[in-house]
Amino acid sequence: VAALNARLVQAQRLPLVNVFAGLTRNYQNNRAFIIPNVTNSAVLNYGATVSVPVFNGLNLSRQTQNARIAQETAEFQYQDLLNQTLAGLETTYADYTNSLKLIELERQNLQVAQQNVTIALERYKTGVTTLLEVQDVQRNAVAASSRLISAVFNAKLAETELLRLSSQIVQ
Numbered sequence: 001v002a003a004l005n006a007r008l009v010q011a012q013r014l015p016l017v018n019v020f021a022g023l024t025r026n027y028q029n030n031r032a033f034i035i036p037n038v039t040n041s042a043v044l045n046y047g048a049t050v051s052v053p054v055f056n057g058l059n060l061s062r063q064t065q066n067a068r069i070a071q072e073t074a075e076f077q078y079q080d081l082l083n084q085t086l087a088g089l090e091t092t093y094a095d096y097t098n099s100l101k102l103i104e105l106e107r108q109n110l111q112v113a114q115q116n117v118t119i120a121l122e123r124y125k126t127g128v129t130t131l132l133e134v135q136d137v138q139r140n141a142v143a144a145s146s147r148l149i150s151a152v153f154n155a156k157l158a159e160t161e162l163l164r165l166s167s168q169i170v171q
Contacts, residue, residue: 002074006067012060013053021046085165092161099155106148113141 022045030037053060120137123129163169 002067002071006064006071009060009063009067012063015050015052018049018051020048089162089165092158092165096155096158096162099151099158102151103148103155106144106151110141110144110148113137113144117141 024043024045026039026041026043028037028039030039116137117134120129120134124131124134160169
């Protein structure tokens, strides 16, 4: 739009040609006298005018500069928006890949925590450990499960944001 406005301002420097045409038709029937008087005429008018801008107090130069500045500003705004979108896309992709890695780590942590619970229960049955230590190991297993759920949720959020930024969320 800014480029078109700049072209419109530049177009004001060019000569202006106006073309006009008109048709006038006149029909008159006068029966006031014994002999009727009928008049029928058609007149075609046409022509062209050419005007050349000579000097308008440097307003056209000022408008040209303003249009050029507006065009450059629009280009900078476009590049800024493009850079912001690309940066958001890269950041979200990095978050997504990190979330996938974190999911795998949390799954491994949950397996280790579940093994620890099994070992702690066996040790409790044999009387080697206390109930307090078994409860502590169970709390760690629940925390590992909660962290895994949180990591999966964060990965889904990052995936949804990637789809939104790539305009594929509506497909």
